[in-house]
Amino acid sequence: MTREGWIRLLVVALFIAALEAACRGGLIPRTVLIAPSAMADSLWHLLRSGEYAADIISTLRNVVAASVLSVVLGFALGVGLHALPRLRRAVEPLLASYYAIPTFMFYPVFIVVFGVSPRAIIAIAVLLSIVAMIAGTLTGLDRIPPVLRKTAQILRMSAPTRALLIDLPAAAPHLFTGIKLAFAYAFIGVIASEFILSGSGIGYAIAYAYNNFENRKMYGLMLLVIVLATAANTVLDLIDRRLQARLQR
Amino acid sequence: MTDPSRPDAVHARLRGVTRSFDLASGTKLDALGPVDLDLHRGEFFAVVGPSGCGKSTLLDCLAGLARPTQGDISFEGRPVDGVPEGIGVVFQEDASFAWLSVRDNVAFGLRRAGVDAAEIARRVDYAIGFMGLREFAHAHPAQLSGGMRQRVCIARTLVLQPRLILLDEPFGALDQQTRLLMGDELLRLWRETKATVLLITHALDEAAMLSDRVGVMSARPGTFIDIVETQWARERDSRVVSDPRFGGITARLWEKLRAESLKIMGASAP
């Protein structure tokens, strides 16, 4: 690990230690925050007891479904837009300012349409994350160096062969960045939806525990979300970085 | 020629200067040294050498931007610790600030140093005029060519009236004709300011035509393997290339340099 990696580990460890000391020392009341060790302990117990197994599975299923839908639809739309430059130019400002739209505000619409169900959650999560994939696809296709296309012509490749053997690998780094972001936003969207209104899922469980003053369970679950999100995003980011390094000449 | 009134005055001195870096893999990279050099006050000294020999590192150490691993550097009799007052540097890359006009770029250093407005205006006007930037005083660097931008950087250095001017391949990004013209400008600047100039360049002809002395550096870690005196008159310009001695000087520089450059490529000189 690099020197900075060690320093980072130290910083995080010190932060957790400070939190631990503050909580145990009474600086932070137990009604507000429980010590990190207590959170870990709570998480361990609720995983072992299987009390939230159904919720965890529900969340994971929603995240995967939303991610896959976003990636596939986003890719398709991206390819489509790339092939229709006039349409793309018209839609581009919408894509560029999509981050500004409070899309989550439309979640209640989905609730009324689909009822309180996974479908509403997946719908809003897809809406939140699809543009990241579209953008990644467009960038990936844009950035295929023209010289590679010329090489394909000289080698007299057919269009499908070229698409598979040259376009896809060349665009892969940017495509994967799109996938990484789509996953991250889908995850956020699912948890947020479950939290605000749902009948199941980790987000729902946290809100439920909060409303019932069950701090231990609540913080255990919060820790679970933090661990899951950080782990998944770190792995995806690592892969992303490897692929991006390929682009460096 | 060195300053006629004080021909032996040493302006800057390097003794046993080396610089090493610790690489991430744990090994040590000897980038420079050991270097011994006396810069005479008012002289124009060029440094040539193969790629990677440490020319830029030498400049960084002399300017106080980097600390040598070993050895001593003194400027005007005082040890160099941090950037001393009285030194100006022109870098290879374009250092003009994109968000300021030419005029504001040139005035930048003076304003930060708290010089009063009237004096700033006077010096800036002079420098802009001297460097031929009057038409572009209110333009922004993005609107100018590479050569113009380097003139802005030179003007910015000029207004601070440095006594020692260091230039790190300032014309590297320019085409040959522009380089030759900029070389003449540099000589004009040198005579006007009576500063000591150290020019790092990879162009042998440039070194040979502009300087009083040329230091040839070996391959990394760079040391001076030869110092060639040109003995040109102070009032010179690029037309010195037609002087019969010019060919001999360049030949001598290349003879030494060729051997060093081949070393880098893994071959030996026949």
Place this chain on the structure above:
Amino acid sequence: MKRIGDFILLVLGIVIAWQALHAWTGDGALTSPFATAQKLGALVGTAEFWNNAEATARAFVFAVLISLLGGIGLGVILGLNRTSSIVSEPILIALYSLPKVTLYPLVLLCFGLGISAKVAFGSMHGLIPVTIFTMKAIMQIKPVYWRTAHVLRLTPSQMALTVALPAVLPEVLSGARLGFSLSLLGVLIGEMFASQRGLGFLIMNAMGLGDIATIMAVAVFLTVFAVAANALLLLLDRTVIR
């Protein structure tokens, strides 16, 4: 001129798609564009709507200020030192990708149910991207600028204010736009979860009553506001950058 034409076509396209969706799903699902506009027109005439809008606005303004000032400040401090920027970047990105809603109960336990909690929600969402953008911008300042600053013997504060800040302004403005939008989102989601006032609350309330028209109207209102504000900031961006 062509761009405005394209933009109008885009808006028209969205409205038509909306109408088609409405026709397909039926009135119980999506209100038509016209009906939504009507509802919005009616709402905008009520005091209730504006009271809630004001509550959101107040929390939002504070959240944006904290996000921008705090984010830029933090970004500059972290970015000026190479080690601190390399160390912090993954931590900040991990925080950015975290579903921050999960931390809402903690915020409520700290701040109670008032406006300070809402400001905290908004700041949580907006601070991080502003910090990241600012920090990265500082890291990416041309090394020759730093060397020039050293040669000119600038003091650290001079370096920060006269070289670093102007050099990073374009990137910082991009981060600010993102921070602006996310702060708004943070405040709204906070209101959806735990508030008795605000436009987020209004939406949840309407949902409880099955009043789709109101949900759509308020959501569209927020969308138009957010997109318009973003467009304005983009304009500001373009005038500042030469």
